[in-house]
Amino acid sequence: MKPILVVFILFFSGSMLQAQVENSTSLRIDAKNNEETNKFSLSKGLNTSNSEKDLNLFTSLRDSLGFNRTQRPFSMNEDNGLLDPEAEATPRWFKKDADIAGKGxxxxxxxxxxxxxxxxxxxxxxxxxxxxxxxxxxxxxxxxxxxxxxxxxxxxxxxxxxxxxxxxxxxxxxxxxxxxxxxxxxxxxxxxxxxxxxxxxxxxxxxxxxxxxxx
CATH class of the missing domain: 2.60.40 (Immunoglobulin-like)
Incomplete structure (x- = not known):
């Protein structure tokens, strides 16, 4: 009777050990697959963010440089902010001569x-x-x-x-x-x-x- 019981215990222990090995192997494969899936999703998310940043940067540069805006031609007759309102249009010596002209x-x-x-x-x-x-x-x-x-x-x-x-x-x-x-x-x-x-x-x-x- 005892030899039969020992054989039964060994058989039962072997079955349990094999089941644990299979479960362990299955879990490692799933973890690896999940890890690869997560990496793929993370990479995709980062690429999308970089693309949006590049697009926003290009838009800012375009607006600051004045693309697609109507450009007016430069005119010497208009005040484009380059004229100094305090600058004398006539040299002082000409004004002086004009003041004494005809007063000799x-x-x-x-x-x-x-x-x-x-x-x-x-x-x-x-x-x-x-x-x-x-x-x-x-x-x-x-x-x-x-x-x-x-x-x-x-x-x-x-x-x-x-x-x-x-x-x-x-x-x-x-x-x-x-x-x-x-x-x-x-x-x-x-x-x-x-x-x-x-x-x-x-x-x-x-x-x-x-x-x-x-x-």
């Missing part, structure tokens, strides 16, 4: 001055638009410069002083391309000290005059 005088007298210098320097230049003004310079009626062409650069002429009155006359020979004949001048003694300074605005034939007295 036949003669200007700049006054009497005193100096005991051995000589004086007359420094002059066209302070407006350089337009071809020409003058003639006299001292006590004598010509010391027959034709001085005025430029924007300073020019200098030395005038020897005599005792008594030293009258300087500047005669406008023309009015250049822009009326009147204009210039600024400075008068210095032999020590470089300025005696006077002013501007002339002369019509053709007009004179700018001043007197320097020497004791």
């Amino acid at each position: 005088e036949m003669d200007q007298y700049f006054g009497d001055f005193k100096s005991n210098s051995q000589f004086i320097h007359l420094v002059y230049r066209d302070h407006g638009q350089q337009d071809g003004d020409v003058v003639r310079i006299f001292i006590n009626g004598d010509i010391i410069k027959s034709g001085a062409f005025l430029t924007n650069a300073h020019q200098r002429i030395k005038i020897n002083m005599v005792k008594g009155l030293n009258k300087i006359d500047i005669l406008a020979l023309n009015e250049g391309e822009s009326s009147p004949n204009t210039a600024e001048f400075h008068l210095y003694d032999d020590q470089g000290i300025m005696i006077t300074a002013n501007q002339w605005n002369l019509l053709t034939g007009g004179k700018a005059s001043m007197i320097v007295r020497k004791d």
